[in-house]
Amino acid sequence: MKKRKALMGVMASVLAFSMITGCGSNNNNAASNTGGNTGSSGGPKGDITVITQRTDIVDTVFKKYAEEFNKEYPNVNVKFQAITPYEDQIKIRMNSNDYGDVLLLPTSIKLEDTPDFFEPLGDLSELSKQYKGLEERSVDGKVYGIPITINYSGLLYNKKVFEQAGITKVPRTIDEFMAALKAIKDKTEAVPLYTNYASGWALTQWESDLTTVAGNVDYVNVTQPSTDDNFVKGQPHYELYKVMYDAVKQGLIEEDPTTTDWETSKADLANGKIGTMVLGSWALGQVQALTSTPEDIGFMPFPTNAEKVIVPLADDYTIGVSSKSKNKEAAHAWVDWFINKSGYPTTEGGGMSPVIGAELPATLKQFEGSDIAFEMQTPAKAGQEGLLDKIDKDSEIGLWQPDFKKRIIEAAIGNTNESFDDIMKDLNDAWVKSRAKFAK
Amino acid sequence: MSYKTQRKVIIFAFSAIPVILLFTFAYLPVFNMIKYSFTNWDGLSKHKEYIGFDNYKAIFTDPKYFSVFKVSLYYFVATFVQMGLALYFATILSYKLRLKNFFKGILFFPYLLNGVAIGFIFLFFFRPDGTLNTLLDLVGLGNLSHKWLLDTSTVNVALAGTSVWRYMGSNFIIFLGAISSIGKDVYEAADIDGANKWHQFRHIILPSIKKIVQLNLILAISGAISVFDIPYIMLGGSNGSNTFVIQTVDLAFKYGKYGLASAMAVVLLIIVIIVTLVQRLVIKGDD
Numbered sequence: 226m227k228k229r230k231a232l233m234g235v236m237a238s239v240l241a242f243s244m245i246t247g248c249g250s251n252n253n254n255a256a257s258n259t260g261g262n263t264g265s266s267g268g269p270k271g272d273i274t275v276i277t278q279r280t281d282i283v284d285t286v287f288k289k290y291a292e293e294f295n296k297e298y299p300n301v302n303v304k305f306q307a308i309t310p311y312e313d314q315i316k317i318r319m320n321s322n323d324y325g326d327v328l329l330l331p332t333s334i335k336l337e338d339t340p341d342f343f344e345p346l347g348d349l350s351e352l353s354k355q356y357k358g359l360e361e362r363s364v365d366g367k368v369y370g371i372p373i374t375i376n377y378s379g380l381l382y383n384k385k386v387f388e389q390a391g392i393t394k395v396p397r398t399i400d401e402f403m404a405a406l407k408a409i410k411d412k413t414e415a416v417p418l419y420t421n422y423a424s425g426w427a428l429t430q431w432e433s434d435l436t437t438v439a440g441n442v443d444y445v446n447v448t449q450p451s452t453d454d455n456f457v458k459g460q461p462h463y464e465l466y467k468v469m470y471d472a473v474k475q476g477l478i479e480e481d482p483t484t485t486d487w488e489t490s491k492a493d494l495a496n497g498k499i500g501t502m503v504l505g506s507w508a509l510g511q512v513q514a515l516t517s518t519p520e521d522i523g524f525m526p527f528p529t530n531a532e533k534v535i536v537p538l539a540d541d542y543t544i545g546v547s548s549k550s551k552n553k554e555a556a557h558a559w560v561d562w563f564i565n566k567s568g569y570p571t572t573e574g575g576g577m578s579p580v581i582g583a584e585l586p587a588t589l590k591q592f593e594g595s596d597i598a599f600e601m602q603t604p605a606k607a608g609q610e611g612l613l614d615k616i617d618k619d620s621e622i623g624l625w626q627p628d629f630k631k632r633i634i635e636a637a638i639g640n641t642n643e644s645f646d647d648i649m650k651d652l653n654d655a656w657v658k659s660r661a662k663f664a665k
Numbered sequence: 666m667s668y669k670t671q672r673k674v675i676i677f678a679f680s681a682i683p684v685i686l687l688f689t690f691a692y693l694p695v696f697n698m699i700k701y702s703f704t705n706w707d708g709l710s711k712h713k714e715y716i717g718f719d720n721y722k723a724i725f726t727d728p729k730y731f732s733v734f735k736v737s738l739y740y741f742v743a744t745f746v747q748m749g750l751a752l753y754f755a756t757i758l759s760y761k762l763r764l765k766n767f768f769k770g771i772l773f774f775p776y777l778l779n780g781v782a783i784g785f786i787f788l789f790f791f792r793p794d795g796t797l798n799t800l801l802d803l804v805g806l807g808n809l810s811h812k813w814l815l816d817t818s819t820v821n822v823a824l825a826g827t828s829v830w831r832y833m834g835s836n837f838i839i840f841l842g843a844i845s846s847i848g849k850d851v852y853e854a855a856d857i858d859g860a861n862k863w864h865q866f867r868h869i870i871l872p873s874i875k876k877i878v879q880l881n882l883i884l885a886i887s888g889a890i891s892v893f894d895i896p897y898i899m900l901g902g903s904n905g906s907n908t909f910v911i912q913t914v915d916l917a918f919k920y921g922k923y924g925l926a927s928a929m930a931v932v933l934l935i936i937v938i939i940v941t942l943v944q945r946l947v948i949k950g951d952d
Contacts, residue, residue, distance in 0.1 A: 313918050316709055333921060338710045423788070425901045483814035483904055484792040618707075618920045626919050631903040640817045640904060 269555035278311035360604035370543025374574025402528035422482035425627035440531020473637035620659035702928035720928035743825035755840035776834030784898030
């Protein structure tokens with residue numbers, strides 16, 4: 226009897242103890258299992274987890290990708306996880322060791338911290354013969370991410386609405402553009418320029434048109450971090466957001482921006498209830514899919530007063546391999562296959578393939594031979610990589626955040642007492658103050 | 666092993682698990698948060714520098730971090746509306762009533778809904794051509810219709826109203842539970858003495874559930890200070906609806922200032938503790 230009682234006590238404490246240690250022993254098992262798999266002959270083997278932001282197609286298109294992939298690599302079992310909002314969620318997961326084998330590199334991690342989390346994919350000098358857009362995620366000559374597609378940014382517009390408004394030529398300058406928006410308001414039922422204020426992220430699309438307004442591929446990464454006059458009258462940022470302010474001030478946007486909905490706006494653009502939206506190439510396919518006459522949806526460069534019209538090409542997310550991956554060989558194989566053979570960059574991604582020499586997508590072919598140039602932005606100067614980001618975060622300006630864009634719209638509607646110049650001055654002051662901390 | 670030691674072992678073993686869980690998921694994060702609040706960590710980097718009280722200095726010297734507390738006033742006022750309504754419905758539904766359980770269900774239902782869903786429902790509700798304005802038109806109050814979320818004078822009222830709609834059910838159910846624990850014989854005696862329903866409420870119900878009212882008040886006020894979900898989902902804190910917690914989340918996730926955000930969270934924790942203590946002192950009952 227006494228023995229049994231003692232046993233119970235022991236068992237209870239074992240139970241408690243195993244709760245604590247349970248996780249630890251599991252990890253060890255997992256490590257030894259997969260360790261045995263890699264390195265054997267006949268190509269990579271084992272399980273990999275691919276994390277994606279595309280919640281919409283993870284169970285359809287990506288499943289097909291896995292089947293295709295398995296034809297070449299039959300011993301790799303690919304699992305997918307789609308997370309949203311990608312950026313926030315993945316950053317939290319990256320504090321653990323479990324953030325998949327293949328994933329998109331969050332844009333907001335510091336460039337110099339990249340090697341802590343990701344495997345190098347190769348030397349920049351070698352790989353750049355093969356791919357475009359690698360500079361964004363390269364540290365000390367090593368590449369950590371390849372863009373899943375290369376986007377171009379500008380405005381999507383409905384050609385039917387433009388016709389109804391009597392606009393015969395696609396507006397090129399800012400004045401022509403404002404006149405076009407007015408004409409849409411006067412002559413049609415459509416909303417001239419839809420801001421998608423409520424979604425927040427859609428407003429950040431404006432920032433990608435900075436290069437077009439500047440008319441210079443150097444502006445974003447080279448000129449901007451070395452100037453104190455970033456939000457001053459006459460400078461690209463001022464001119465870019467003045468378009469936004471003026472459009473709101475003149476009532477050329479949706480009736481109540483606080484209650485808009487992104488999904489509805491896509492359908493409205495497709496059906497001619499909206500004239501224009503500031504977006505990137507990635508949205509073109511999504512909007513065209515919602516109408517029976519996809520040829521009505523056009524792309525145009527953002528209006529600019531610069532001499533040359535440059536449509537900026539920019540990396541979408543870049544894809545890379547986790548440094549904590551237990552199956553790196555298979556993960557590398559997936560990255561390689563995904564970029565080169567899946568077709569994602571041009572089909573689902575909707576932009577240009579990062580592979581050098583790949584065919585241009587159809588929407589871009591129409592601009593061949595015109596005076597519109599599609600160009601990559603110049604990467605930051607050596608020693609200045611990540612500087613722009615540091616200034617941006619420290620100053621809480623948020624070039625790629627919706628905050629100050631919302632502020633501009635609120636001011637233009639008349640909800641706050643700020644003028645456009647007040648906001649710009651405020652941003653510039655914050656810019657100057659933070660730049661002084663980092664720029665030597 | 667004697668019965669006594671056996672009992673001790675069992676008690677220890679069974680309380681160890683909840684204590685470990687509590688420690689791992691409640692206390693450890695708070696300790697870490699306090700630690701982070703003295704660093705300039707960006708939430709991801711392997712390097713963090715200890716910068717002393719700089720984060721706290723920033724919070725208390727830069728007015729933009731603290732000014733958002735005035736938005737909390739809307740929710741503070743709404744708290745009393747919420748408590749009043751909850752108490753009113755709880756009292757009514759504690760009497761004999763037809764379809765009593767049906768009404769209980771209806772009142773409690775919003776609390777069961779997911780906050781995100783509620784946010785989206787009310788986005789449609791407050792649209793210019795949305796439910797609220799349509800309703801106003803129908804009953805002939807069309808001149809009251811409004812762009813509720815666009816107008817800075819109504820945006821916080823609308824959001825606080827949504828919040829009341831959502832959380833009233835939880836207050837209501839707690840009150841109802843407390844009221845139903847009052848013995849039937851007390852009411853019977855009151856009826857015999859000729860007390861009407863109002864008298865019963867004032868002299869029987871309210872004194873009996875005083876403790877619960879106080880508890881709900883503490884919960885509701887600390888909720889008003891740390892309001893987050895409804896304004897974040899509906900407007901992302903824009904158009905003047907920004908609150909302290911939204912600001913904290915923005916700093917941590919948009920601008921990678923985990924250190925500063927942790928410091929703000931510590932400040933919020935301290936404020937909530939102080940408010941709770943003050944409340945306890947002010948409405949000190951006979952314990």
